[in-house]
Amino acid sequence: xxxxxxxxxxxxxxxxxxxxxxxxxxxxxxxxxxxxxxxxxxxxxxxxxxxxxxxxxxxxxxxxxxxxxxxxxxxxxxxxxxxxxxxxxxxxxxxxxxxxxxxxxxxxxxxxxxxxxxxxxxxxxxxxxxxxxxxxxxxxxxxxxxxxxxxxxxxxxxxxxxxxxxxxxxxxxxxxxxxxxxxxxxxxxxxxxxxxxxxxxxxxxxxxxxxxxxxxxxxxxxxxxxxxxxxxxxxxxxxxxxxxxxxxxxxxxxxxxxxxxxxxxxxxxxxxxxxxxxxxxxxxxxxxxxxxxxxxxxxxxxxxxxxxxxxxxxxxxxxxxxxxxxxxxxxxxxxxxxxxxxxxxxxxxxxxxxxxxxxxxxxxxxxxxxxxxxxxxxxxxxxxxxxxxxxxxxxxxxxxxxxxxxxxxxxxxxxxxxxxxxxxxxxxxxxxxxxxxxxxxxxxxxxxxxxxxxxxxxxxxxxxxxxxxxxxxxxxxxxxxx
Amino acid sequence: xxxxxxxxxxxxxxxxxxxxxxxxxxxxxxxxxxxxxxxxxxxxxxxxxxxxxxxxxxxxxxxxxxxxxxxxxxxxxxxxxxxxxxxxxxxxxxxxxxxxxxxxxxxxxxxxxxxxxxxxxxxxxxxxxxxxxxxxxxxxxxxxxxxxxxxxxxxxxxxxxxxxxxxxxxxxxxxxxxxxxxxxxxxxxxxxxxxxxxxxxxxxxxxxxxxxxxxxxxxxxxxxxxxxxxxxxxxxxxxxxxxxxxxxxxxx
Numbered sequence: 083x084x085x086x087x088x089x090x091x092x093x094x095x096x097x098x099x100x101x102x103x104x105x106x107x108x109x110x111x112x113x114x115x116x117x118x119x120x121x122x123x124x125x126x127x128x129x130x131x132x133x134x135x136x137x138x139x140x141x142x143x144x145x146x147x148x149x150x151x152x153x154x155x156x157x158x159x160x161x162x163x164x165x166x167x168x169x170x171x172x173x174x175x176x177x178x179x180x181x182x183x184x185x186x187x188x189x190x191x192x193x194x195x196x197x198x199x200x201x202x203x204x205x206x207x208x209x210x211x212x213x214x215x216x217x218x219x220x221x222x223x224x225x226x227x228x229x230x231x232x233x234x235x236x237x238x239x240x241x242x243x244x245x246x247x248x249x250x251x252x253x254x255x256x257x258x259x260x261x262x263x264x265x266x267x268x269x270x271x272x273x274x275x276x277x278x279x280x281x282x283x284x285x286x287x288x289x290x291x292x293x294x295x296x297x298x299x300x301x302x303x304x305x306x307x308x309x310x311x312x313x314x315x316x317x318x319x320x321x322x323x324x325x326x327x328x329x330x331x332x333x334x335x336x337x338x339x340x341x342x343x344x345x346x347x348x349x350x351x352x353x354x355x356x357x358x359x360x361x362x363x364x365x366x367x368x369x370x371x372x373x374x375x376x377x378x379x380x381x382x383x384x385x386x387x388x389x390x391x392x393x394x395x396x397x398x399x400x401x402x403x404x405x406x407x408x409x410x411x412x413x414x415x416x417x418x419x420x421x422x423x424x425x426x427x428x429x430x431x432x433x434x435x436x437x438x439x440x441x442x443x444x445x446x447x448x449x450x451x452x453x454x455x456x457x458x459x460x461x462x463x464x465x466x467x468x469x470x471x472x473x474x475x476x477x478x479x480x481x482x483x484x485x486x487x488x489x490x491x492x493x494x495x496x497x498x499x500x501x502x503x504x505x506x507x508x509x510x511x512x513x514x515x516x517x518x519x520x521x522x523x524x525x526x527x528x529x530x531x532x533x534x535x536x537x538x539x540x541x542x543x544x545x546x547x548x549x550x551x552x553x554x555x556x557x558x559x560x561x562x563x564x
Numbered sequence: 565x566x567x568x569x570x571x572x573x574x575x576x577x578x579x580x581x582x583x584x585x586x587x588x589x590x591x592x593x594x595x596x597x598x599x600x601x602x603x604x605x606x607x608x609x610x611x612x613x614x615x616x617x618x619x620x621x622x623x624x625x626x627x628x629x630x631x632x633x634x635x636x637x638x639x640x641x642x643x644x645x646x647x648x649x650x651x652x653x654x655x656x657x658x659x660x661x662x663x664x665x666x667x668x669x670x671x672x673x674x675x676x677x678x679x680x681x682x683x684x685x686x687x688x689x690x691x692x693x694x695x696x697x698x699x700x701x702x703x704x705x706x707x708x709x710x711x712x713x714x715x716x717x718x719x720x721x722x723x724x725x726x727x728x729x730x731x732x733x734x735x736x737x738x739x740x741x742x743x744x745x746x747x748x749x750x751x752x753x754x755x756x757x758x759x760x761x762x763x764x765x766x767x768x769x770x771x772x773x774x775x776x777x778x779x780x781x782x783x784x785x786x787x788x789x790x791x792x793x794x795x796x797x798x799x800x801x802x803x804x805x806x807x808x809x810x811x812x813x814x815x816x
Contacts, residue, residue: 511619516656518640519616519649520666520726521673530669534660534709 111168140258140268153425240276255338274304279314290319310345343378355391365393372399376408384411400429403437410439418451427457432468441472447483454486576625586790602787616650645677649732658710717748741775753778773805
């Protein structure tokens with residue numbers, strides 16, 4: 083008779099269904115990083131001088147930094163000279179003017195991924211920007227958005243069409259001096275999404291970007307910048323996948339959010355980069371800097387993330403609560419299976435008065451997965467009446483995985499109220515047997531229990547995404563039932 | 565004569581190499597209520613666990629037929645779908661999973677097994693209302709997560725409510741009376757009595773006689789050291805209550 087533990091271990095054997103590779107003619111820079119590489123990228127993108135200079139400054143700063151190793155993750159040394167920093171699908175003209183000019187193979191790829199770039203998006207009511215390797219291949223719904231004054235386009239286009247906005251906000255939340263990976267990204271970023279919601283406008287639809295790494299040995303370094311002007315509101319979704327490869331690939335993105343007075347940004351991520359195989363070979367290194375600035379009074383930024391992919395996740399979507407009465411929220415589900423490692427959490431920096439933040443983190447470890455929550459709640463001196471509530475729950479599936487919690491709290495104002503709750507539980511054989519005894523098979527039982535565990539986070543996701551996230555969680559923990 | 569639902573023949577089973585059941589034989593016919601009583605450690609809960617298919621118990625002798633088929637060959641979920649229900653001594657909490665959702669999933673597994681269409685949310689809620697009325701229960705428990713934060717009495721009530729919805733052919737009640745005050749005991753037992761029909765049967769496992777004031781068994785079996793040492797009618801339970809288990813063990 084097999085024991086329940088073995089059954090659970092069978093269950094968590096994952097199959098990654100986005101692991102295909104698309105044959106496309108690409109134009110790539112030779113591997114390696116130098117000022118020449120950066121100038122090449124900048125030239126390819128026909129960038130203004132100030133941006134080239136900004137990149138070079140970032141690069142020179144990066145040269146002075148050392149790769150950080152404080153996170154509870156282990157990986158082989160990354161050789162930054164082996165990485166290809168620019169790869170783009172070859173196009174007939176300089177840039178596709180509409181989706182009709184985009185290589186059909188590319189569109190097929192997105193269809194395979196279940197991302198409707200063309201027709202179905204009208205039904206879904208979601209505007210999509212798709213990033214393939216290093217460049218944006220198309221943004222949908224532009225006209226409808228433009229009527230409201232909403233700008234949603236690739237970063238490259240934004241640099242040309244809205245240089246003042248880009249210049250004003252680029253690096254204003256995550257300066258290139260911020261950290262090793264942010265500096266690297268600032269030097270070599272190739273594309274990303276740009277979004278600006280003007281004063282008083284509530285964005286009429288969900289905005290979404292899908293990121294896909296396709297080419298081998300390529301790093302993906304995209305930059306997303308979202309600005310909600312006074313009283314503006316937007317909900318933004320991000321999804322990511324990559325082919326299965328034996329070597330590790332680097333993804334070092336930067337996301338900057340700025341919310342002005344009464345502005346609100348909701349940023350949701352379903353991250354499903356290739357996690358590596360059962361033995362821990364291959365997979366994406368996901369080293370991402372995400373930060374939001376609640377600049378104006380009563381502004382609000384909400385991060386929701388479901389992290390199921392990547393070999394290593396190193397990511398701390400944070401909020402700087404500068405404006406009085408501003409609100410920061412962080413809801414996270416992180417799953418590590420097989421040999422995946424995740425070190426993720428958030429920083430809530432309270433600077434303004436009456437600022438409040440909420441942190442709900444759910445970590446699920448299976449197989450040999452290692453899952454760490456790392457968070458900082460900082461109440462600065464002038465942040466009178468600041469409030470924080472944090473809850474960090476970990477769930478263990480099987481006996482070889484690990485869950486770790488590193489909460490840091492720094493309070494410099496005596497009127498602050500900070501609460502922290504934490505728990506660790508194991509999917510019990512008792513829980514599974516209880517479900518079995520009611521006719522529910524083990525695999526369905528595990529899904530049900532895990533989804534119940536993550537409920538508080540899923541309810542923060544936009545509807546369609548919540549369904550997708552639940553399914554994804556099922557797939558991540560799926561396998562053969564003995 | 566009504567047909568047998570459960571036929572246990574000379575069943576031996578143990579856990580972690582320790583022999584617990586040493587040849588139990590017991591036949592339960594449709595329409596009957598059987599009580600199994602015994603001192604602590606006699607093997608009562610092991611019997612319930614083996615019948616429900618809990619992992620970690622090793623059957624090393626004998627057979628169990630359920631409606632004429634080999635019960636021990638089936639996975640626990642297959643047994644449940646075929647109509648075997650275990651009311652747990654310690655019902656398990658499943659945080660974040662809504663009770664109504666859970667129960668609907670369970671019922672639809674049973675219905676699928678019998679080739680019936682699944683109930684949708686509205687049909688299911690109508691069924692819930694009907695059963696609530698029958699058992700004179702309130703629906704407050706169903707709005708919460710499965711057993712989460714329930715008192716001992718609430719957990720047992722929820723178990724009986726699940727039993728009412730799933731309509732098992734064989735209901736095994738494992739020490740359902742433990743941890744209940746007299747009022748809760750009355751409610752739970754009242755529910756069990758209402759669910760008794762001519763085409764199903766109940767196996768009531770208990771340490772104390774008091775439950776049998778409310779659930780009147782057709783047969784009482786006394787389990788001592790893994791064997792049924794005495795079988796009688798409901799009066800045997802009263803005698804045990806008056807004289808204790810020592811009376812039986814010393815006469816062996």
